[in-house]
Amino acid sequence: MTTTRKYGRKAEQALDLWVKLxxxxxxxxxxxxxxxxxxxxxxxxxxxxxxxxxxxxxKVGELCSKNLSSGGNMTVVxxxxxxxxxxxxxxxxxxxxxxxxxxxxxxxxxFDDIFIRHAKFVTDLVYSALSDEEISKLAALLxxxxxxxxERL
Numbered sequence: 001m002t003t004t005r006k007y008g009r010k011a012e013q014a015l016d017l018w019v020k021l022x023x024x025x026x027x028x029x030x031x032x033x034x035x036x037x038x039x040x041x042x043x044x045x046x047x048x049x050x051x052x053x054x055x056x057x058x059k060v061g062e063l064c065s066k067n068l069s070s071g072g073n074m075t076v077v078x079x080x081x082x083x084x085x086x087x088x089x090x091x092x093x094x095x096x097x098x099x100x101x102x103x104x105x106x107x108x109x110x111f112d113d114i115f116i117r118h119a120k121f122v123t124d125l126v127y128s129a130l131s132d133e134e135i136s137k138l139a140a141l142l143x144x145x146x147x148x149x150x151e152r153l
Contacts, residue, residue, distance in 0.1 A: 028125065031125060032118075032121070032122060032125075035118060035121045035122075036118065039110075039114045039118075042077070044067065044073065044074075044077045045077055045080065045081055045086075046114075046118075047066070047067040048063055048067060048074075048077055048078065048081060048087065048101070049081070049086065049087075049103065049107060049110065049111050049114075050111070050115060051063060051066045051067060052087065052101065052102060052103045052107070052111070053103060053107075053108070053111035053112075053115060056102070057100050057101065057102035057103075058100065058101060059092060059098050059099065059100055059101070060074055060075065060078060060089075060098070060099055060101060061098070063078070063101060078101055081107070084106075085104055085106050085107075086103065086104060086106055086107035086110060087101050087102060087103055087104060087107050088101070088102060088104050089101050090102070
């Protein structure tokens with residue numbers, strides 16, 4: 001029995017979209033995580049270095065929201081980056097309970113060395129499948145979809 005007969009045409013379309021979106025996201029994630037691993041970093045470590053490299057020093061809580069990560073996990077990630085001398089943690093001036101994380105000189109050099117290569121990798125992946133126009137349309141649709149669904153949270 002097809003999904004359409006059992007649940008209706010709209011349900012079939014919605015479920016089909018969900019499966020395709022999940023599979024595309026999973027494939028993109030697998031390929032980008034594989035690229036990130038070539039730099040000797042985990043995806044979470046790369047996310048912290050990328051956020052600090054583009055946005056500058058920030059509190060651990062801000063890193064959590066930028067990287068969609070929990071506080072406990074972020075503490076482990078930051079601890080490991082501190083151990084590698086890629087970031088340093090300083091007490092926030094305005095809140096003694098909070099810490100500011102920032103790239104060290106070594107972390108800044110790593111960011112400068114790897115981000116441009118990773119950006120090229122992602123660009124090549126996307127443009128191997130889609131045209132400029134398709135990328136713009138898909139980006140706009142995904143933004144609309146994500147913002148609309150976020151209102152339900």
